[in-house]
Amino acid sequence: PGAAPVADPAAGRRRLGATMAGVPFERRSTVRVGIVGYGNRGAGMIGHFLSLPGVRVNAVCDPVRDKAEKAAAAVAAAGQPAPAVYANGENDFEKLCARTDLDLVYVATPWETHFPIARAAMLGGKHVGVECPVAMRLDELWELVDLSEQTRRHCMQLENCCYGRNEMRVLRMAHAGRFGRLLHGAGAYNHDLRALMFSPTYYEGPWRRRWHTQLKGDLYPNHGFGPVAMYMDINRGDRAVSISSFGTPALGLAEYRREHVPSGDPSWKETYVGSDRTISLVQTALGRVIRLEHDVSTPHPYSRVNSLGGTRGVFEDYPARIYLEPDHTDDQWADFSAYAAEFDHWLWKEHADPPGAHGGMDYLMVYRLMQCMRLGLPPDFDVYDAATWTAPVPLSHASINAQGAPQEIPDFTRGAWQRARSGVDSVKPA
Incomplete structure (x- = not known):
């Protein structure tokens, strides 16, 4: 997309299938999984699928x-x-997706391949769970929405950060009204990835670094956007309406390359345009504001920001701290852990010390997805969430090119957002 606003590819297009909002999975005793991608993420996740009963x-x-x-x-x-085993070239996933003994395809591959694999999975009759982001273009997001509705298969952005302990506690507190009427939130992916992006071994080729030669905007909004969207019931009573984005110059990757990468390295042919830091403001239909940040090109301790504020107080993460009325009246941050006993999600009470990386949220995400599929429950998030959380990728680029001009975020639900329904703040199954 260039400087002009991104045209909505679905403008005037009618829905070809019924909504997938709230549609349950088919109940099954065993979930049969196909895994596409065995790099860092796939290798780290396969053990969670293999550790659960009723999953093959x-x-x-x-x-x-x-x-x-x-x-x-x-x-x-x-x-x-x-x-x-499918290893005969870049398109062998198509044969995996055509198998008749799979219920779910899990996708952990470079970003540009997420859309064609998710598309093939649904056309092959499978539900599909995709690592972030689910696609890179607005027309691809709409096609995934349409395919999910037409094939009656769920297409889910597997957003592990929605299952973080702090995120789930804030979610339950928000839904209990402890923050009062919600006003604003913030989420981010601020993570110094310079060494990893120039590593000859960490990624399979330079695919992630090369996105910084193509887009100026927020390349990875999902970890910050997903949890805040759940706090605010986005697509479940409110919706994201527009986004305005601003970006700094792109200096960090070239500076790191100059100091750490030999002159003959192929990366010296690359020109980086991706803003070192993007800041986006998302407006919702109810007038709330969500701030998103992205920065993987400069020195910065890891932070997803993860903030929520309302008429009764505010939470901020990294480090976790809270201030709520009437509990606090001294203008001093208070201990967030004091709310654990009352507001920790049932998943964290049931699995107090979950295994695996990222503090256990990867495991809880897989556990919950497999539980929903086996018991025939609706997923905690769906294709509308996947499209909404990913829309900042193309739209922030367009907004930056248009000097911050607001870009419309499509209503991927086609009006169904006005109906309240459950999300990650789920009831423990009987």
Whole structure:
């Protein structure tokens, strides 16, 4: 997209299938999973699928055969039958998606491949869970929405940060009215990735760094946007209406390259345009404001910001602190852990010390998804959330090119956002 506002590819287009909001999965005793992508993320996540009862990994796919075979070995080591292996080129995922013995395709591949794999999965009759972001273009987001409605398959952005302990506690407190009437929130992905993006081994090729040569906006909004959207019931009583974005010059990656990368490295042919820091303001239909930030190119301690404010007080994370009336009256931040006993989500009470990386939220996300599929419950988030949380990728780029001019965020729900329904703040199944 250029400087002009991004045209909504669905303007005037009618829905071809009924809404998927609140549609339950089919109940099943065993969830049969196909895994596409066995890089850092896929390798870190496969163990969670393999550790849960009633889950079987029937197929694995990676164009790097060694990685695909390592995935298959991990399945066998967990005591499951050897899975089918797909490693014949970049498009072998299409054969995996065509299998008849899969219920869910899990996608952990470079960003530009998320859309075609999710599309193939739904056309093949599978539900699909995709790592962030679900797609990179507005027309792709609309096609995923349309396909989900037409095929009756769920397409989910697997946003692990929605299952963080702090995020789930804030969510329950917000829904209990402890923040009063909600006014503003903030989320971010501020994470110094310079060394990893120039590492010859961490990523499979330079795909992630090269996005900084193509887009100026927020490349990775989901970790910050998803939790705040859940606090505010976005697509469940409110909706994101517009986004205005601003970006700094793109200096950090070139400076890091100059100081750390040999002159003959292929990266020296790259010109970086991606803003070192983007700041976006999202307006909602109820008048609330959400601030999003993205910065992976400069020195910065890790932070997702994760803030929520209302008429009765405010929470801010990194470090976690809270101030609520009538509990606090001295203008001093208070201890957020004091609210754990009353407001921790049932998932965190049931799994007090969940295994795996990212503080256990990866495990809880997979556990909950598999629970919903086995019990025949609606997913905690759906294709409308996936599209909304990812829309800042193309729209922030367009807004920056237009000197911060607001860009319309489409109503991917086509009006269904006005109906209240549950999300991550779920009731524990009987």
